[in-house]
Amino acid sequence: MDSVIISSILFATITAGTPLIIVALGQLIAEKSGVLNLGAEGMMAMGAVVAFAVTLHTGSPWLGVLAGMAAGALMSLLFGFVVLTLMGNQVATGLALSIFGVGLSAFIGKPYESDIVPTVEAVRIPLLADIPIIGPAFFNQQALVYFSWTLFAALVWFLYRSRSGLILRAIGESPSSAHSIGFSVIRIRYGATLFGGAMAGIGGAFLSIFYTPLWVEGMVSGRGWIAIALVVFATWRPFRVLVGAYLFGGVMVSQLFLQGSGLDIEIPSQFLSALPYIATIVVLVIISRDKNTVRLNAPASLGQPYRPEG
Amino acid sequence: MFKNIVRLEARAESSALMSYASPLIAIALMMVGGLILFSILGKNPIEGFRIFFINPISDIYGLSELLLKATPLMIIATGLAIGFRANVWNIGAEGQFIMGGVAASAVALYFYESEGVHILILMVIAGGIGGMLWAAIPAFLKTRFNTNEILVSLMLVYVAQLAVSWLVHGPMIDPDGFNFPQSRMFEESALLPTLVEDTRLNAAFMFALSVLLVGYVFMYRSFLGFQMQVAGNASDAARYAGFSAKRMIWIGLLSGGSMAGLAGMTEVSGPMGQLTGHVSNNYGFAAIIVAFVARLNPIGIFFASLLMALLYLGGEQGQQYMNLPSSISNVFQGMLLMFLLGSDVFINYRLKWGTK
Numbered sequence: 001m002d003s004v005i006i007s008s009i010l011f012a013t014i015t016a017g018t019p020l021i022i023v024a025l026g027q028l029i030a031e032k033s034g035v036l037n038l039g040a041e042g043m044m045a046m047g048a049v050v051a052f053a054v055t056l057h058t059g060s061p062w063l064g065v066l067a068g069m070a071a072g073a074l075m076s077l078l079f080g081f082v083v084l085t086l087m088g089n090q091v092a093t094g095l096a097l098s099i100f101g102v103g104l105s106a107f108i109g110k111p112y113e114s115d116i117v118p119t120v121e122a123v124r125i126p127l128l129a130d131i132p133i134i135g136p137a138f139f140n141q142q143a144l145v146y147f148s149w150t151l152f153a154a155l156v157w158f159l160y161r162s163r164s165g166l167i168l169r170a171i172g173e174s175p176s177s178a179h180s181i182g183f184s185v186i187r188i189r190y191g192a193t194l195f196g197g198a199m200a201g202i203g204g205a206f207l208s209i210f211y212t213p214l215w216v217e218g219m220v221s222g223r224g225w226i227a228i229a230l231v232v233f234a235t236w237r238p239f240r241v242l243v244g245a246y247l248f249g250g251v252m253v254s255q256l257f258l259q260g261s262g263l264d265i266e267i268p269s270q271f272l273s274a275l276p277y278i279a280t281i282v283v284l285v286i287i288s289r290d291k292n293t294v295r296l297n298a299p300a301s302l303g304q305p306y307r308p309e310g
Numbered sequence: 311m312f313k314n315i316v317r318l319e320a321r322a323e324s325s326a327l328m329s330y331a332s333p334l335i336a337i338a339l340m341m342v343g344g345l346i347l348f349s350i351l352g353k354n355p356i357e358g359f360r361i362f363f364i365n366p367i368s369d370i371y372g373l374s375e376l377l378l379k380a381t382p383l384m385i386i387a388t389g390l391a392i393g394f395r396a397n398v399w400n401i402g403a404e405g406q407f408i409m410g411g412v413a414a415s416a417v418a419l420y421f422y423e424s425e426g427v428h429i430l431i432l433m434v435i436a437g438g439i440g441g442m443l444w445a446a447i448p449a450f451l452k453t454r455f456n457t458n459e460i461l462v463s464l465m466l467v468y469v470a471q472l473a474v475s476w477l478v479h480g481p482m483i484d485p486d487g488f489n490f491p492q493s494r495m496f497e498e499s500a501l502l503p504t505l506v507e508d509t510r511l512n513a514a515f516m517f518a519l520s521v522l523l524v525g526y527v528f529m530y531r532s533f534l535g536f537q538m539q540v541a542g543n544a545s546d547a548a549r550y551a552g553f554s555a556k557r558m559i560w561i562g563l564l565s566g567g568s569m570a571g572l573a574g575m576t577e578v579s580g581p582m583g584q585l586t587g588h589v590s591n592n593y594g595f596a597a598i599i600v601a602f603v604a605r606l607n608p609i610g611i612f613f614a615s616l617l618m619a620l621l622y623l624g625g626e627q628g629q630q631y632m633n634l635p636s637s638i639s640n641v642f643q644g645m646l647l648m649f650l651l652g653s654d655v656f657i658n659y660r661l662k663w664g665t666k
Contacts, residue, residue: 038460042644078648081652082648082651082652086651086652086654086655087655087658087659088651088652088654088655089651089654091399091460092602092647092651093648093651095401095598095647096599096644096647096648096651097644097648099595099598099599099640099643099644099647100640100641100643100644100645100647100648101644102640103637103638103639103640103641103643103644104637104640104641104644106635106637106640107634107635107637107638107640107641110635110637217637221468222464222465222468225461225464225465226465228461229458229461229465232458232461268476268479268480270472270473270475270476270479271472271476273472274468274469274472274473277465277466277468277469278465278469280461280465281447281451281457281461281462281465281466284451284457284458284461284462285451285455285457288455288456288457288458289455289456291456294456307320
């Protein structure tokens with residue numbers, strides 16, 4: 001493989017991993033507060049379709065991203081209302097949100113199926129982009145790729161270095177103790193859920209505006225679920241989310257690896273497309289093999305409703 | 311938000327009345343939501359309501375279509391309910407449905423151009439086993455490696471969709487089909503007999519009714535069904551009583567998988583009459599909603615399946631007469647489930663007006 005091919009494979013891997021990073025980090029924050037929102041797929045779909053429509057009408061991809069973010073947040077607000085205010089079952093409600101979001105996005109997106117939005121130019125970082133191989137792959141990317149790194153850094157700081165992050169984690173571990181020392185569990189969980197929804201919306205927007213760039217029904221194709229699996233795989237640690245997302249990004253562009261390797265093997269495209277899903281199962285098996293790995297790392301109150309007494 | 315006007319107060323015990331009323335409230339809310347949605351879209355809401363909920367069932371043919379669409383939902387939802395009762399979350403019925411359809415189709419194509427009842431019987435067996443094997447993967451991984459069955463069963467939906475796409479593009483493609491990605495049309499001997507002349511309603515409906523009956527007996531009259539209920543409601547109690555958690559997981563997933571597979575068989579051998587890349591009409595996911603709306607109860611599943619089938623038919627009518635995309639059915643289905651989960655709060659809580 002020559003350096004141009006390596007560089008372009010790296011580039012594609014990073015691009016494919018970016019929406020996973022953004023969505024999974026959002027879910028990580030929600031889950032750290034104890035909220036398990038399985039609706040990521042639906043929120044991403046809504047983010048993707050709304051972002052696409054707004055970009056098409058306004059001509060501004062950034063307004064599109066904002067709108068996609070708002071759509072994702074709105075969806076998560078609905079989820080929050082059912083599980084936090086009305087204390088509904090989180091698993092079932094998240095599932096409902098996924099079905100609802102995917103259906104609604106297909107519904108909204110019908111008129112836009114044959115449209116395309118103009119390609120958004122990559123943002124080239126001077127000097128760094130001139131490094132051979134790595135430069136073009138890492139530093140000549142879409143702005144949202146840099147956003148995903150910034151988000152990662154900000155969340156690491158927030159979770160482990162800030163007081164608010166400590167409170168968030170405390171609420172996820174033991175909502176009743178956090179409540180007893182005066183924190184509003186429900187309000188903070190609402191915040192974390194909204195953040196998760198907003199990030200899922202951005203992740204969806206990345207797909208429809210920058211990645212494809214078009215809208216097709218079902219285009220999220222399980223990325224929301226993979227992001228949720230990624231959080232488990234990462235044992236709720238941001239750095240591992242980053243690594244895992246690129247791992248999956250690599251699996252998603254496995255077609256390129258095959259071409260780049262120069263081997264002449266005939267593999268049905270469906271096999272390559274199935275790889276990310278199979279990889280998800282494999283990593284889940286690896287991480288859950290030892291019962292304690294997941295149990296010790298998962299926020300203790302994950303998925304459980306909380307109702308402040310009195 | 312409204313803390314000072316309305317608040318929730320825990321009931322001393324959960325309200326049986328509300329647990330039955332809640333699905334009805336959810337249905338009413340869904341219809342109101344539909345009226346609002348039609349208005350937003352600039353359609354006449356009353357007209358939309360008529361086309362969606364009344365038109366599809368205003369003649370015998372419409373009613374037969376309703377039962378036809380409800381059939382796979384009844385079968386799948388009953389299988390899923392058995393697992394859900396024990397908190398085994400098989401949400402991959404869609405994939406198990408597809409694999410059941412694939413296995414049944416393989417039998418039908420193998421016996422192409424031959425006669426005999428054995429073909430249909432083998433198709434039924436193959437369908438059930440196909441779905442069961444697909445569900446056995448999450449069951450095995452859950453019991454052996456403690457892997458989350460929600461994510462695994464769901465990932466396998468995508469794998470099943472890709473697998474069937476590959477099959478109808480390659481190994482199972484119709485050799486005289488001008489390269490269209492679909493199998494041969496099945497012969498008469500591989501098709502389920504119709505029940506009512508000039509309709510598509512077939513024997514699968516009778517099978518669905520017996521599944522509901524057997525499901526009811528299993529859930530409410532068998533010791534194993536009782537064990538699974540206990541495991542779901544009070545896992546500690548179940549553990550102390552010595553009920554095997556692994557067994558519950560296997561039974562929960564395999565019952566859902568085999569039923570979904572059988573439903574896949576009834577689809578390819580009924581209305582489809584062949585295998586295509588789009589075997590399932592989202593039945594696997596719709597059946598989850600059915601199971602919840604039905605309170606995991608077979609009698610409820612009967613009615614909830616009819617309702618969900620009506621949403622499918624309404625969506626088709628809306629497509630035809632109101633120029634709406636067919637995905638409107640999914641919007642209604644999702645709305646229904648969201649409203650249900652929301653209104654369920656009143657089973658355990660009541661609204662209190664004014665400040666305390």
